[in-house]
Amino acid sequence: MFCLAMKLLPHTTVPTYLVDSQHEANEALALEISSLLSARDGRATLGLATGSSPIGLYTELVRRHRAGEISLKEVQTFNLDEYMGLTHDHPASYRAFMSEHLFRGTDLDLEKTHFPPSDEVELEASCANWESSIQAAGGIDWQLLGVGRNGHIGFNEPDSPFDSRTRRIELAESTREANARFFESIDEVPRFAVTMGVGTILEARRLRVLAFGDTKAHILERVLHGEDDESIPLNALREHPDAALYIDAAAAARIA
Ligand code: F6R
Numbered sequence: 001m002f003c004l005a006m007k008l009l010p011h012t013t014v015p016t017y018l019v020d021s022q023h024e025a026n027e028a029l030a031l032e033i034s035s036l037l038s039a040r041d042g043r044a045t046l047g048l049a050t051g052s053s054p055i056g057l058y059t060e061l062v063r064r065h066r067a068g069e070i071s072l073k074e075v076q077t078f079n080l081d082e083y084m085g086l087t088h089d090h091p092a093s094y095r096a097f098m099s100e101h102l103f104r105g106t107d108l109d110l111e112k113t114h115f116p117p118s119d120e121v122e123l124e125a126s127c128a129n130w131e132s133s134i135q136a137a138g139g140i141d142w143q144l145l146g147v148g149r150n151g152h153i154g155f156n157e158p159d160s161p162f163d164s165r166t167r168r169i170e171l172a173e174s175t176r177e178a179n180a181r182f183f184e185s186i187d188e189v190p191r192f193a194v195t196m197g198v199g200t201i202l203e204a205r206r207l208r209v210l211a212f213g214d215t216k217a218h219i220l221e222r223v224l225h226g227e228d229d230e231s232i233p234l235n236a237l238r239e240h241p242d243a244a245l246y247i248d249a250a251a252a253a254r255i256a
Helices: 022-039 055-066 094-101 123-136 173-182 198-202 214-225 233-239
Strands: 016-018 045-048 076-079 081-083 142-145 167-170 192-195 207-211 243-247
Touching: 022 055, 022 142, 022 207, 022 243, 055 094, 076 094, 081 094, 123 167, 198 233, 207 233, 214 233, 214 243
Parallel strands: 016 243, 045 076, 045 142, 142 207, 207 243
Antiparallel strands: 081 192, 167 192
């Protein structure tokens, strides 16, 4: 059996676990999701992220499903964000990403998977409907987050108000550069996306953040050991009663 050896770091502004490996973080979070599913008879509502950080966790959830350990049939999912201007089947769309890394490998009912609206037409009304559908699902029980090297959560770029709701946002150039690896070239990376707001994210009952690699070290130092700077969206987690970060040694290089 895999033994978790992660260490809670002292004196951080948000509870932070230093993990020996990404695998350890993925095991810890997969275990939380499995326990939540058992406690809820399979009917949990999960908030999901894309990008590199969650891929290992999704692989572990697929493994657990294939091993007959979990079923996601009754689970509802809400993704944090989606690019504007990409078709649903565009390989770099977040819907395509989720299909490839999680949905296809499990028994998730696609009717119960939700993405923010990404169509310009009547966007404000669609964003309000999206917020209502989260409420109708009973709110998000467990929200997964990655963190941008500029401290964004979802696509809430720096200076996003902590009470912001789901809306259209212009992506920071550093975000477009970081995400260019999923496209043929940076020119193809959309300039706009729709993201759950920081306020929307803070309403989830549990927040879990994965941050791996040295590109996250600088922002983690600013957030975990720095002043409460409201221009950094990740700092909003200081206000949440059940938020935790799982970071590896490279991401912790400036604090541990
Ligand atoms: C993606 C998202 C973003 C990413 C962040 C980190 O749905 O919400 O906030 O989590 O940009 O991306 P990676 O994991 O690729 O470093």
